[in-house]
Amino acid sequence: MIRRLFSSAILAGVLAGLVISLLYQFTTVPLIVEAEEFETKQSADARYTTGTDKFVVHLVHNSDSKSDHPEWEPASVVERIVYTSLTTIISGVGFALLVVSALVIRGSSGGFRIGVLWGIGGFAAFILAPAAGLPPELPGMMKAELIGRQFWWLGTAIVTATGLWILVFYKNPYLYILATVLLLAPHVLGAPIQHSIQGSIIPAELAAKFSTVSIGVNFIFWLMLGGLSAHFFKKFQPKTA
Template sequence: MTFLRNVVLVAAAAGLLASLVMTALQAYSTVPLILKAETFESAGEATGHDHGAPAAAEATGTEAVPAAAEAHSHGEEAWTPADGFERFFFNFLANVLSGIGFALILVAASEFAGGISGWRSGILWGFAGFAVFTLAPGLGLPPELPAMPAADLAARQVWWIGTVLATAAGLALIAFRGTVALSILGVALIVVPHIIGAPQPESHDSPIPADLHHQFVVATTVTNLIFWALLGGLVGAVRSRFFGSASEARGQLA
């Protein structure tokens, strides 16, 4: 019970602080691009049909399973937070919930691997989290803006989850097993999802300018990198206050 309590406390503290920084970064990076894309979406709806395009969530460090915002709007528009404080608040709330969730995964995984010895080690773990949850899935399913076409939601979710699991397993084999054969297997696991390929829409036609989408992908990737590095560093810095030495933490885990 002590171990589980400490895991939750470390994850809550690190996840909350990292989410605060992430929300502030998004306010000046991804959110303005989303608002700009929504003007293209509105213009397209005014000149086209009544089928509303999927609404893009804020691109968080939490850019997890593709959002289930696929339903077409027939007469009624789906509720979305108003611009300004309401949008900022709900974005912050989503960041906190997912940030703490990712921190729980990071803390638990690192403890099973021997624990994070300090903030420098934590940053390395954060880079691994970035590779698993943002970089690898983003190579096949880059972040989307409103009004952009997307493949079937279920197919995207299956590919995303498979890519995350394969990348995590591959990195673990490379980092912790130390044999050539297992390292080769790890590389293969990382590469296989991209050989299979992510689900793609039938058409990539979109009212969103290509340069705007490119800016959004870059902004999302950079903010996620900062989020994960900060999250890992905070976990490493906070961990010693709850677990003490690495041997003590392993004793709690046992």
């Protein structure tokens, strides 16, 4: 059983991770690069207006126009692709383990269509619910303190998954009330807020586009992850004599 569980999760995580990593290159990555350009320009403008750094900015500007550093550009692109792929695959395997573990707990034999439903639940718990309070963010956007955001994200994912589990698998009206409280609690309490008075340097339209695209890509990721996890889990089921 352990071998079946891990084999299913690893195959599903790797396949879904590779496909989504490729999709990232044409969806979210160009938006991240655009945001980084805004951030770089803002940083240079800030240094220029300080007065004491004018000469430094002038030298940097001149070196950019004359230097032959083009060989570094492909390296950074390759590095970005490699890191994106690795993190997506690793997270995919981890989330796939959750899916197949849930199948084991429920005594399900798996199957692609069953897995897609689990994937929708995973998307709701780990992406949609947290994004309601902490939408995906671009470089240069104002963010609340990291630890607070991480705790809120994790807590929201856990209570949302628990609430959905109760709603789907239990038929007790009192438990329905508990599930509703769990689903609403993180949003009633609210996500951590950035208290800085400095505004974001990223245009609102770009930030909204990134958030929408990122959530959409993650929806595809979770559909693939759930479907493939349950498919392989069923495929690797020991044959009875």
